[in-house]
Amino acid sequence: MSSTLRGAIAALLAFAAPIATVFPAQAAARAGDVIIRHATIVDVEHARTLADQAVVTRGGDIVATGPDAKVARSWRAKRSIDATGRFLIPGLWDMHMHFGGGPELIEENKALLPLYIAHGITTIRDCAGDMPYDVLAWRDEIARGTLAGPTLLTSGPKIEGINPIWKGTLEVGSQAEVDAAIARLKGLKVDFVKITDSTLKPELFLYAVSQAKAAGLRTSGHIPMALTVGQAVDAGISSIEHLDYAFKAGVKDEARIAADFAAGRIDRAEANRELDAGFDPATAMAAYRTFAAKGVFVTPTLNGSRVLAWLDSDTHADDAYLAYIGPKLRKTYDWRIQRAAQADAAGIAARHDHFDRMAATLPMLRDAGVTIIAGTDAGFLNSFNYPGIGLHDELSLFVAKGLTPADALSAATRAGPTWFGRLDRYGSITPGKAADLVLLDANPLQDIAATRAIETVILRGEVHDRADLDRMLAEARAKVAAWNAAEAK
Structure with a gap:
């Protein structure tokens, strides 16, 4: 064989070798952990649906979505879920809940975590209680995977x-003490940051809001009666908790x-x-447009108020959900129950x-362009406002009071991530x-x-x-039953 021919053959083999290695790799299906098929x-x-879709997850991420036939050709997964006739939504967020009740209630509070998962809630925002350092530890344990629970975001x-x-x-x-507190929270x-008004001086409330904002921290809180809501907005508050404050902002005087x-x-x-008697729609809409312009969100917490x-x-007394609430937590309900019972007929009306x-x-806020956040205020003290199911009650109230189902769903899936800057x-x-998803039997x-x-x-x-979710609920009921029996001795 001539040297010229040998050189030509060598050149041809060198050219062909990469082709032989590339085509099999391209043809191989990519690997995921879970593929959800034929989902809507x-x-x-x-506010639309996409029929006959497939979703592939790997680890904690969504790695592929698209028409089922196309995705199924390109991907294989260890587990396949047939979602025919079902509807897939992003995980739900409860953006206002509380852990608390003191050291004796730590275990009863921790036992609430599976209730959120069982009700499709994949992220919760703890808005402060009296066990903040325990909750911070839970947050980190959940993030490390050593404690089962929804993603936990907290004010400490x-x-x-x-x-x-x-x-x-x-x-x-x-x-100076405000500055030290904000430095402590950053640490x-x-x-x-959560700021409340039990004894906080109004001027220090505004200072705390402004300094937290300067430190790059979002703020929410209870606005002192001695201030207008507008003053808190001007200071830089990030979210207004409880619809009462939005109502107050609509009072002419x-x-x-x-x-x-x-x-x-x-x-x-x-x-x-005087506030109840002074609400003015035009004043309210002007205030709400300012909220929207300044990026201030509102968390109504309607269910707790209802x-x-x-x-x-x-x-x-006959709520079936009481079976999931520990006896010491139920006892914290008494304070508000007793206060409500003191009202006379006029007070009740x-x-x-x-x-x-x-x-x-609520619809006025929506029409003004304010982002409404779904949050329940569930937790200790807040009577019969139940962790887990309470978010679904909140969404039902949103619709009953004038929002669309699409508005309500956005408040529970997109508003929270937007507020935290995590919509990406x-x-x-x-x-x-994130591979945080909820598969439903009907179209929300x-x-x-x-x-x-x-x-x-x-x-x-x-x-x-569903079997796993039912197991979580059964285990929660069994824990509470055991605590009830111990309390009864």
């Missing part, structure tokens, strides 16, 4: 005044009422009566009326997003009650089918 994906952002200890009614706080009485790597309260000319009861407003006619008029602001990771079913865009019809929950890529 709910595109929450655009709240900022308060000196000798407040709330325990587990960072007490501040000066600007704890809290996810946001709010500034005068705040000043009278600050000067001691009226007490809290009189201030509340429960308290109607305790006169619904004692909740006023309570009902206030709730209805307050709830009527959560809130839709697309490659690169048609009926928000569909969020209760859960077939499967995928949390950080781990599949919990």
